[in-house]
Structures are given as structure tokens and as C-alpha cells.
Amino acid sequence: MLDADFFRRWMTATAASVDREAERLTALDSPIGDADHGSNLQRGFTAVVAALEKEAPDTPGGVLTLAGRQLISTVGGASGPLYGTLLRRTGKALGDAGEVSAEQLAEAFRAGVDAVMTLGGAAPGDKTMIDALVPAADALGDSFATARTAAEEGAVATTPLQARKGRASYVGERSIGHQDPGATSSALLIAGLAEAAGE
Amino acid sequence: MSDEQLVGIVLVSHSAEVAASVAQLAKGLAGGGAVVPVAPAGGTEGGGLGTNSELIAAAAASVDRGAGVAVLTDLGSAVLTVKALLAEGDELPERTRLVDAPFVEGAVAAVVTASTGADLAAVEAAATEAYTYRKV
Numbered sequence: 428m429l430d431a432d433f434f435r436r437w438m439t440a441t442a443a444s445v446d447r448e449a450e451r452l453t454a455l456d457s458p459i460g461d462a463d464h465g466s467n468l469q470r471g472f473t474a475v476v477a478a479l480e481k482e483a484p485d486t487p488g489g490v491l492t493l494a495g496r497q498l499i500s501t502v503g504g505a506s507g508p509l510y511g512t513l514l515r516r517t518g519k520a521l522g523d524a525g526e527v528s529a530e531q532l533a534e535a536f537r538a539g540v541d542a543v544m545t546l547g548g549a550a551p552g553d554k555t556m557i558d559a560l561v562p563a564a565d566a567l568g569d570s571f572a573t574a575r576t577a578a579e580e581g582a583v584a585t586t587p588l589q590a591r592k593g594r595a596s597y598v599g600e601r602s603i604g605h606q607d608p609g610a611t612s613s614a615l616l617i618a619g620l621a622e623a624a625g626e
Numbered sequence: 627m628s629d630e631q632l633v634g635i636v637l638v639s640h641s642a643e644v645a646a647s648v649a650q651l652a653k654g655l656a657g658g659g660a661v662v663p664v665a666p667a668g669g670t671e672g673g674g675l676g677t678n679s680e681l682i683a684a685a686a687a688s689v690d691r692g693a694g695v696a697v698l699t700d701l702g703s704a705v706l707t708v709k710a711l712l713a714e715g716d717e718l719p720e721r722t723r724l725v726d727a728p729f730v731e732g733a734v735a736a737v738v739t740a741s742t743g744a745d746l747a748a749v750e751a752a753a754t755e756a757y758t759y760r761k762v
Contacts, residue, residue: 467676499679499707499710500679501682504677505703508709512710515714527687553732593702
């Protein structure tokens with residue numbers, strides 16, 4: 428069973444990897460975006476970790492709901508409401524149980540990914556974070572490690588795609604050949620989950 | 627006409643200057659009607675380009691007179707942030723609506739319409755209709 432501490436470790440591990448990879452995320456965002464993805468997410472996840480320390484929610488749902496709210500209010504770019512909605516909706520789906528099973532998390536995460544698709548209007552193949560999150564959600568039923576691999580492969584597979592959503596869609600065909608920064612950071616989020624699970 | 631009955635307007639842009647200027651423009655063009663509560667919510671907390679949900683929530687609260695709040699946005703994260711706040715359910719005043727409209731023309735239409743004492747649905751319709759105004 429997964430308790431609040433597991434979810435806190437997930438957020439902390441993700442914050443650490445976003446910190447490590449911030450420059451790379453921003454570099455990926457330079458040719459096709461507005462070169463702020465790394466710094467935006469860094470600010471967001473730093474705020475998440477600080478809020479979790481301060482408020483110390485004691486349920487998995489509480490941890491993710493608080494994290495999501497922080498991302499919406501601190502990121503400043505589109506990734507804020509998108510990741511914020513992902514975590515908040517996943518957290519709401521987990522309810523106020525003190526512990527949840529991996530299966531319950533997989534189901535709740537699916538609800539979170541669906542909410543992101545509704546909010547942003549993106550579908551798989553549009554060269555967005557969805558291209559990493561959907562394969563991860565599909566694989567979460569197996570193991571966290573499988574989900575991490577699926578998300579990483581999904582992020583790499585965005586390279587030949589032409590962006591159809593967001594800022595990158597304005598550059599049209601020139602978005603082809605660049606790995607999507609949002610899919611890349613989504614893979615970091617799933618890697619943080621696997622890390623929290625010790626996988 | 628009492629100020630209590632007017633719909634409030636929030637203008638959300640990536641840029642603080644754009645939001646403030648469009649608010650000023652729309653109020654200026656509204657002319658002699660009742661003074662509509664209009665609040666800009668532009669840029670990030672640090673004054674950079676982006677969207678700040680706390681500025682949006684504060685702006686919406688500041689223009690809420692009980693007749694509803696129409697929120698107009700520019701693009702990208704401004705749209706997504708307002709939608710995410712609306713989905714949350716408790717961060718924006720009751721009867722707050724994201725209005726699908728061009729930012730400048732929609733803001734003018736919304737403020738002018740609100741200044742006549744029109745309700746939220748009429749303000750929204752006028753702002754959305756601004757899409758149909760062709761320039762060429």
C-alpha cells in the first residue's frame with residue numbers, strides 16, 4: 428500500500444530531477460517554445476516541496492491536491508494548469524484514504540490524464556505531454572518501472588512529430604526534429620514515481 | 627443605475643501592460659454609461675510575461691458585484707489557468723465565466739454591454755459576437 432509519505436517522496440524526487448534537468452528542459456523549449464519550461468517547472472516544484480513541508484498533508488490525495496494547487500499558482504506558463512490539473516484530479520480521485528493500492532493509483536492517474544486532455548484539448552500524437560502520460564498511464568497497471576520506460580519512450584517518440592497544440596504549433600513544420608519539452612518533463616514526473624517506489 | 631447590478635469584467639493577458647491598457651481602452655470606449663468594474667490581471671508575480679492564478683482570483687473578487695464575472699483571456703496559459711481555476715470550483719466568485727472572445731474587441735464589447743446593465747449571458751454573447759466582425 429502507498430501512504431502519504433510515498434506521495435511526498437514522489438514529489439520530492441520529481442522536484443530534484445526537474446532541478447537537475449531544468450537547463451535541458453529550457454533548451455528543448457528554445458527552438459519551438461518560449462524557452463521557459465525548465466525555469467517555470469523548477470519554480471513550481473520548489474513551491475510544491477515547500478508547501479508539502481509546511482502543511483504536511485497526511486493522505487495521498489491531500490499530497491497531490493496540494494501539489495497541484497501549488498503548480499497552478501506558481502508556474503506561470505501553460506504547464507502550470509496542465510500539471511496542476513493532472514495532480515489535483517489524480518489526488519481528488521484518490522479521495523481521503525490514508526493508503527491506496529498501486530491499482531487505485533493507476534486508476535486515479537488515468538482520471539488525471541483524461542482531465543489534462545480535456546483541459547488542453549490535446550490527443551496522443553499532437554507532440555505534447557500527453558504523448559508521455561498516456562503510455563505511462565497504460566503501463567502503470569504493470570509496474571512503476573514499466574511506466575517510467577513507457578513515458579521515456581513516449582517522450583523520445585515526439586521528436587519526428589509536428590506540434591498541433593500550444594506555442595510550438597505556431598512554428599509548424601519547424602517543430603519536427605525536436606523532442607517535446609512537455610513530454611520530456613512528463614517522463615521526469617513518472618521517473619520520480621518509480622524512484623519513490625524504489626524501482 | 628446602481629453599481630450593484632453590473633457584471634464585472636476581468637482581462638487576463640500574459641503581459642501586465644496589455645491587460646491594463648486593454649482595460650483602459652475598453653473603459654474609455656464605453657463612454658457615458660455606468661462605470662463597469664473592470665480589472666486587469668496580467669503577467670506573473672515578478673512582472674514577467676506569463677499567467678498568475680492569484681492575480682486572476684484577486685481581480686475576479688475585486689469586480690464581483692453579485693451579477694457575475696466575465697473573464698476574457700489572451701491565449702495559452704491564460705486560457706488554461708482560468709479553466710483550471712473554474713474546474714477547482716472555489717477559487718473564483720460564483721457565476722464567473724470564461725468568455726470565448728477576441729481579447730481587445732471582446733473586451734470593448736463586454737464593457738460597453740455591461741455598462742448598459744446587461745446580465746452575464748448578454749455580456750458573454752456580445753463579447754463572443756466580436757469574432758464575427760471582419761475587418762477586410
